Every structure is written in structure tokens, then in C-alpha cells.
Amino acid sequence: MIIQSVWLFAMPTDSLKSDSITDQFVIDEVQVTAQRKTDAVMPVQRLSGTRLQQLSVQSVADALRYFSGVQIKDYGGVGGIKTVDIRSMGSHHLGVFYDGIEIGNAQNGTVDLGKFSMDNLEEISLYNGQKSELLQSAKDYGSAGTLYLRTRRPVFSGDKRYNVQVSMKAGTFGLANPSVLYEHKLTDNLHLSANAEYTYATGRYHFRRHQFNPDHTVAWDTVGIRQNGDVQSFRAEAGLFGYLPRGKWHFKGYYYQSEKGIPRAIIRNVWTSSQRQWDRNSFVQGSFQDEWDLGERITGEGHRTLKWTVSGKYSNDYMRYLNPDTTLMYIDNKFTQHEIYLTTALQYDIFRWWGVSVSGDYQFNTLEASLVNFPYPRRHTGLVAVATAWHYKWISAQASVLSSSVSDEIKRSTQQTNHAAEKLQRFTPAVFLSYKPYLREEFYIRAFYKKVFRMPTFNDLYYTDVGNISLKPEDATQYDAGAEYTKTLTLNNKALQGMKIHVKGDFYFNQVENKIVAIPKGNSQYRWQMMNLGYVEITGVDANVGLTWAFAHDIHWDLQVTYTYQRARDMTDKTDAITYGGQIAYIPLHSGSVTSCLSWRDWSLNYSFIYVGERYHNSANIAMNYEPSWYTHDLALSKVFRLKEWQLSASVEVNNVLNQQYDIILNYPMPGTNGKVVIKAMF
16 A cells, blocks of 8 residues: 655745746646545554564464454464364354455365465454455455455565565474565566475474373373374465556466375374375455546535445365375365356445445355265355445444355265255344444443354265255354553653553354364364254353553563453253363463564564363363363564665574463473474575
8 A cells, every 4th residue: 555645735825926927837627536434433453564473374374363352273383273263152253364365275165274374464354243344355344353364465665676575484394485576567566476485394293291190190191202293295376456636556476286184183192093184275366446536525525435345256266185094094086176156246335435336246155075975065055235335523333235155966865865945045144233432542442233044065065975965154252341442641751752552352242053163083184973953042252452662772572361251152052061061172271372462663572372271171171071171372583684786584483482382282292392494595
């Protein structure tokens, strides 16, 4: 984004000497336009810019651990599967958008965030409910929460026409991760960006396992090395970015491939595994956005505007899973997904304080597999959303209605699946309110209500010997109320020059009917057992506190604290005294994080702490299902060196400083103390 400032100066006419004007100059009319700042109805958790790069993280999932209300499922290692759950709604209810277009997976409905690199990301933002924007796709309205990954757009300083960035990460577990980024200014309004990255890691790390007797004496205690956690991956992206007088457009191509081992659950003292997985993901996508001035308003100030955006995407995803262990079951399965997605949206500002929009999406998904008796499902999805937003002085409001229509077809009838799932139709409304009681203070009180709906995936319905054609879809209702306060102080103190305080808190209540929970089946990450819990109630509190101090001598200190309380209860069967009212699997009652960054000129010292409280790996909250709490401490020290037009940065990271031994998922041990060195050159 380029921001220009225009300064206008006026001079009294009597100060002009009449004999000083010898020529007459005619200046063409200059029209200065700017986009009016729209008050956000709902808050956002965001990591961007330097702060995002300072965190000791390898993937997007690692960065999300510092957001409140988020639970990460991580199966360990660089190549381990990483999924995200927001407010205990399940990962299927989180929409993941890459440069404004959703990343889909009709096969299992989840997105492995371990596949996305941090090197090319400019911002990660997380919304509960939905964004406070009208000009967005219908899909943006269809999730309980939305995660937006925005990649870097080229920015050129002065007369510079290109940027080059080369980085290398090396660390424990055999990590080697080189990457390169090239940006070129083709014209003032057309920019090119291309980047590539390679990752290799052995994934071998030490872990400790022990078990106690009922009298708390040690039954056994052993140390092992994690096996079959190696990964090799390659990612490449290229994009064109265009700028119009009132709009912009971009076109991007993406390619990713990997081969990795799948480490098994540590059960019955078995450490090794021979399961392998190959992935190949590619897509092309583009978007176009423009704005038209329709002339002056009949009533009120300003001009009427009409905004329009259109986007499209084609993706091809291939996965091969191999289990050569014939003592279990020899499996060599291949899956191929195709997706076509089109969306368009219109926004019209009736008044400066009132706007309306309509958006429509069409999505077509297919799944092919090498499985015997596979039905080859195809899915047509149509979405239409109508929304309005209203901003007046101290009150802001937004309302929307989303119509979702899903129709499945099967190309081949089987004994298990002789027809497709029934066509489904849902209307899901949402209402958001924000109240600012003091116009001179950044204090907001807000609330929202939203209905969401998600269709069972292809695996849920059609997977051979596992799918259930009669599986019910999930319907969920969200209620939220909270407040947010921001205060910036400028101090006339030689030591402390200023500070900023940001406090935010939300109370929420979610209801999920026919909730589907997927847990690993046996000792494999690949095979899942689908459980329909029927009815789940989720009560929670998210709290965030941010403090920033500016000291003399260019010293800055930033401190962020998050806390989450979640009571997610299985309320399905009142007659089942063991599971009724029990906390659902892997949801802690208490969790939180602390991040701190102390910087001085080109030096920065970063510290982070993550805590996840006690959990159970089953809705039966009994002793045998108990999972203890865990926590980690991470440190990172970085320095920027400036050499004429070159900028070189180096950082050293130490993660899990105290060598905490823990599992996020039962029997999948996480790494102990590990380190990484990052060197980055920009010119």
C-alpha cells in the first residue's frame, strides 16, 4: 500500500506584490480521494510485519498458538500434521483464506497449516465470527471463525526496481531450510513477485516416556528417539500485482510437493514406523477489484460509490499414502482432488454511514481414489450472501444472511454407497453490534449472534468401509459479548517517553448439534474414527492484554498476554453418567500465552511462554483418559546489520528451553529442547 500526504498552504492576497506577477499560470483541477476508515464491528487478532518474523515459529500453526481461543493439534516434528481448532468448534468450522480465497479440502475438510511457510507471509489475522467488511465472498460469511494468510506484496523504495531476499534456516533434527524471494517493478502499476523454498529435516529427536504406579512410584522410565519423522518439501509461488486508479488485481500460481514419514503413536513400546505420505498441491487463482463513482448523493455529503470484486481459483491436490507393514494391513492408496471456485460481490454505499452488499459463489469438487468400490463423489456448492453495515457516531452494526446449497453426485454405485447424500439447504443469519459510549475514548462494547453450518466431508460420507452415508451435518449457534479498550499515553519523562495499553475480553457460548469429532484410529494418523457426539455446549472466556513502552535511547518493550477458559461439554446422553457433561477430547479448561519483545536499535530479544492446562483424550473424564498440562519457554536473539544497500539479519532461537516432555495428542511425543539459526540477506 502506498500512502501519499497532500499539504495545502494559503497566503493572504495583500502579501503579493502586483509587479511580481508577470505570467498567468493555469493549474488543472486536482481531485484528491481517500477511502473512509470503516469502524470494525468485531475485533481481530493479528500478527504482522516485524512482530510476525520475530516469533520463534516454523509454520503458521506455530504462530497461531499465541492467539486466544485457539487449540492446536500437532503430531510432532517439522513434517507432522498441524490443524487448528477455534473455540472448540472443530477445525472444520475454521475457514482458511490465502490472499482472500479459501483453501478447500472436500476430502477431509481440514487444512494442514504445516504446509505454509512463514517467509512469504506479511500478515496472519484471526476473526471470531467474520470480518467487518461488506465486499467479500459468500464463503467469508460461512465459518465460525476465519483465518486470513496475506502474502507479501512488493514494495519498492525510491527509484529501486527490484528486491531480492535470500534466507537460510538450519537447526536441530537435521533442519535445512533455504529460501529465495525476487520482486520486480515491471511498471509503476505492475509488479512481479516469485519465491521458492526447500525444507529438509530428519525429524529425529529424543523424548522421554514414563509411567507411574497407583502409589505414585515409577513403574517404568525410558528415553527414545522419534523415528520416521523425516520430511522433504518444496514450495514455489509466483504472482503478478496490478494497480488501477480506484482498484487492484492480482494473479498467483502456487506449487507444493513433499514426501514425509508418518511417525506412529508410541504404544506397547513400539517406536518404529514405515508409513509414508506424498503430497502434491497446486493452484492458480486471481482476483480483480474496482470502484465506480456514481456522482453526488441526493441527500447527505459525498459521492455514491459502487464496488465490485470477482475472484476465481482452480486447484489440484494429490496424496499417496503407503503402509508397507503387512503385519497390520498393506495399504497403498492414492487420492486426487479437483476444485473449481468462482465468486463475485457488489457493494453499494447508500449513505456514508450505510452500505449494502450481495455476493455469490459457486464451487465444484471431485475426488478420485484407487480404493476398491470407491463411488467417485462430486459436489456442487452454491452460496449467496446478502449483508448490510451501518456506522453512526457511537454505534456500528452489521447483519448478513447466507444461503448454502449442497448437492452431491456419485459416478459409481457400490454395495455400501448406492446413492449420494441428500441435497442440503441451510439459511444462516448473523448479527453484529458495537457500541462506543465515549467518543473521545477508544472503548468499545460489542456482541454478536451467528448461525453456521458445515457439510460432512467426502471421507465422512463415502470413504470405503468407514464412511457413513447417513451422517448428519453439523449446525452450530454462536453467542458472544465483549469489550475492548485502547489508551495511548505520551509522557514528558526522560526515561519513559510513552506507552500504549490494549485490553480486550470476550465471553462466548456456542451450541453445536450433531457434532462430529475425528480422532486417530489405532496407531496411525491417516485412519480416523468418526464420532457423532450429538450435542455439545461450549462456554468460554478470551482475554488479551497488550502493553507497549517507549523508553529513551531507542529502547522499546512490547508485552502481550492471552488467557482462555473453555468449558466444552458433551451434553448428548443424560443416561450416560460417564460422558454426560464431560469435557470433550483435548480441550483444556485453562490455557494462555505470554510474548515479550525487548528491542534496542537493531537488536531484539524475544521471549514466549505457552501454557495448556489439563485435558482428557475422551469425553469420559476419568483417570485413565487424563492428560497432564504442559508448557514451553522459547527465546530468540536477533541483530540487523546494514551495509549500504544490503541488509543482513541473523537470529538464534532456542525453543522449549526447559526441555519439557509433553504430548499434544496422546502417545505422539513432542520435541524437547531444540534450536535454530536464521540468516537473511536483503538487497
